[in-house]
Amino acid sequence: MWKQESAERSLSLVVPLSISEWEGEDVKSTWSGGAAKISHQLKVGTMAAFQLLFLLLVSCAPSSAYPPGHLSQCQIVQKDVLCSDQSLRSAPVNLPPDVQMLDLSRNQVQNLTRETLGFHTGFHRLNLHSNKIHFIQPRLFENMTDLRVLDLSRNHLNVFAHSKTNIGSLKAVESLDLSSNGLYTGMSDYFLTDSPSLANLSLNSNSITKISHNMFRGSLSLKKISLHNNVILEIEDGAFDSLHHLTELDLSKNSITCINDFDLYNLKLFNLSKNSLETFQSDSSDILFKLLSLDLSENKMLYFPDLPEKNELEYLNVSRNQLQTTNVTRNQEKQSILKLCCLKYLDMSYNQLKGIPESFFFSTPLLEVLNVSNNCIHSFSVSHMTPLNKVRVINLSYNSLQSLTFGENTLRSLKKLFLQGNKLTVLDHQIFQRLPSIRHLHLEQNNLQICPSEPKLKDHNHQVPTDCVSFSSVHNLHFLYLSENHLRTLPGNAFVDTPLKLLDLSLNPGLNLHKDSLSGLENSLVHLLLRENNISSLNTDLSSLKCLKHVDLSTNQLNSLLMWNKESSIESLNLQNNNLVTLDHHTILALERHLKTLYMGSNPLSCCDNLSIFRLVHQSAVVVPDIATATCFHEKNSEPVNIKKVTPEMCHRPDVSNYVVGVVVTLLVAMILLGLLIKCCRLRKRKHNRSFNA
Structure with missing residues (x-):
């Protein structure tokens, strides 16, 4: 091996830092020595042949010593x-x-x-x-x-x-x-x-x-x-x-089938995701485990991992397994041993859980994030006995929820609640008023109806509503998503005393908006989404919403926009795929100052009735991202015209020429009348002169 190394060393070429180092006497002496050695070994050829061979070697050497992209x-x-x-x-x-x-x-x-x-x-x-x-x-x-x-x-x-x-x-x-x-x-x-x-x-x-x-x-x-x-x-x-000293161990994406007697007491981060784990069992020692993060996602576990009794675990991910229960074994009594007193993040999504007993949460007093989405949970309940005072996020999306109950003073720190993709139809109408810190509420893809504000509960002739949910007086709610809920109507004052910044009411075909539906949101609402609702006309005056900046009205049946009489703060407006022929001139003037982005493709616009908005597009004052599909119809063109190609010269209207003709006729009549007046004056003067001569 060492002989081979020395041979390689004798044949290796040293690569210099710059081409200049190949110049000068050093190069000549180096290669002339090499050439002499070759001449001695060959012992044949003439001096001319030797010189030719020397030149060939010199010309080839740099190319081998300097591969592409040299030093x-x-x-x-x-x-x-x-x-x-x-x-x-x-x-x-x-x-x-x-x-x-x-x-x-x-x-x-x-x-x-x-x-x-x-x-x-x-x-x-x-x-x-x-x-x-x-x-x-x-x-x-x-x-x-x-x-x-x-x-x-x-x-x-x-x-x-x-x-x-x-x-x-x-x-x-x-x-x-x-x-x-x-x-x-x-x-x-x-x-x-x-x-x-x-x-x-x-x-x-x-x-x-x-x-x-x-x-x-x-x-x-x-x-x-x-x-x-x-x-x-x-x-x-x-x-x-x-x-x-080992504190971090990553064994993810392997073929490990089981972990028995886990005893790495000093380990803090352990990643076992993407294996074939069926069981995870810890050593039954009384020693305190320092493990902080355990990732067991994407395995084949049927039961909850058997964790150390004394632990400091804060992050636990058991998502994408085959969990059907929160028990650690088939033995129901083993459940009481579970202790997760330091746990802050728990992910049990994408399993086969049908429910989570409230007793499970007795072991997680510091839990902040709970993700149990994409399971088969039918009901979820949190009573005043359940210690979930620290939880900030609960994700129950894409289950089979039909029942949801929150007791008084149970989830006082909850900020985000994900409930989309369930079968919720009937809820306690004031369930969300019990969440004093709630900011984000996702209710997409359910079957809920919205209650009018302030139901007359004190009147014995009116019973507590059972077929709708109230969203008024949810004092910290900023983001509300209600798309795909088969909403039939949005009653007046539905969001009074709820400072919404975003309201998504999309994909509720046939939704009927009351003229006061958005009352109470004048000083808070920034985003309004009403796409794909088959709305033919807006009954709500959006100009009263002082903070509104982003509006999505795409894929409806709108044939006109409600006229805005005062300046609007809207920056982005989506009108794609409607039946709009003309955008009201006064509305455009109200939008003109702040509007930055306008989606208006797939509408039967008139080329000559929307010159004011086309002018803004030509001046680059408003960006139209869907400009390729933004066309209009012109009486002289059989095919739609892209709005960027519309010019005022294309729209010389007949009424303009009539106006010119009218002016000419008026001038002619005035001249005739003036001529008649002058003639009358002359006739009177003649008569006056005759009477004087007599």
Whole structure:
């Protein structure tokens, strides 16, 4: 092997930092010596042939020594040399003597030797990812006592590992990336046998099938290990026991089927997502586990994980499993052992849960985010006994909810509630008034109706409404989504004392808007969505909404807009796919000052009746994103005309010529009358003169 190395060394060409270094006597002497050696070996040919061979060698040498993107394109930033994407086969010579970082990523390096790295030993960081490295000179990094970060990812180190040769000591290396190298089980040992300072190790995207008990015996300082996207089937007992500093372990996207007696007490982050886990069981020790985050998503678990009794867990993800219950085993009594006193985030979405007993939440007093979307839950109840005072977000979307109950003073911190995609029809009409902090409320794709404000509950002749939900006096609600609810009517004053900023009433075909439907939102509403409601006319005066900036009226049956008599603050207006022929001139004047974006495609607009809005488009005062489909009809064109092509000259109306004719006729009549008047005056003067002569 060493003979092969020396041979490679004699044939290797040193790549200079600049072309200028190829000039001068050094080049001539170097190549003349080489030529003399060749001449001596061949012992044939004439002097002319020798000179021709010499010239050919000189002309070919630079092309082999300088692959595309050579070192003249490297960048030097302080003590960092950046040479990525230069098709280099080695590091440049004449590197700055105090260079600390060398980036040779995405090049053509195949062998790592002292010559390859220019005999520099003062590197702090070496980035060699995405090359073709398949050989590393043993003990190459031994003298690099300052080397902290070494990136060898995306190479061919499996070829080197087949030689069963250790690369030698990595005494100072703290971060090592060996991902995407085709490494099999046991091959990583040749890189880890003597790396006492190693804290961060990445072995992602290799072909490792087993973690042996001695795999990390030479790297006892490890804090973070990532083995994502391998083929791990087995973890030998005690594989991580000697790693007392280990705090992060990523085993995601492997083929692990079970975790029994989990006992990594010091571990803080554990990722086991995208495996084939059926069970997760912890050691029954009384020792406190420091685990903060556990990701068990995308596995095959039927039961809730059996977590350490003493734990500090804050984040737990068991989404996309096959959970049918919150019990940890078939044994119902085991449920009482569950303790999650520090848990803040719990994701159980995309499972097969049919319900969550209130007793489950007795173990989660600090819970802030609960996601149980995409399950089969029929009812959800929170009574005054349930300690969910800290919860800020509850996601119950896409279940089969038919019953929803919140007791008084139960969810005082709840800010976001997701209920879309359920079967809610009947709710306590004031259920949302019991949520004093609620800001976001998603009720899309249900079957709810809206109550008028202030029902006369004190009147014994009026019973409490059972077929509608009240949205008045929800004092902190800012975002309300009610699309796809089969809403029939929006009563007057429906949102009084509710400071909505966004109201989505889209996809409720046949929705009837009362003229006072939006009363109470004059000083708060910013976004109004009314798309796809088959609305033929707006009964509501939007000009009274002082803060309204974004309005979506697309895909309706509008043939006119309610005339605005005062200035509007609307910045974005979507009128796509309606039956609009003319946009009222006064409305355009009211919109003109603040309007920035207008969607108006797929309308039967008249070219000559909308010149005021077309003028704004021509002046680029208003952007029309759907300009390609924004057309109008002109009596002289059989095909629709794009609004950008409309000019005032196209619209010389007949009434203009009639006006000119009228003026001419009036002038002629005036002239005739003036002539008659003058004639009459002359006749009188003659008569007067005759009478005087007599």
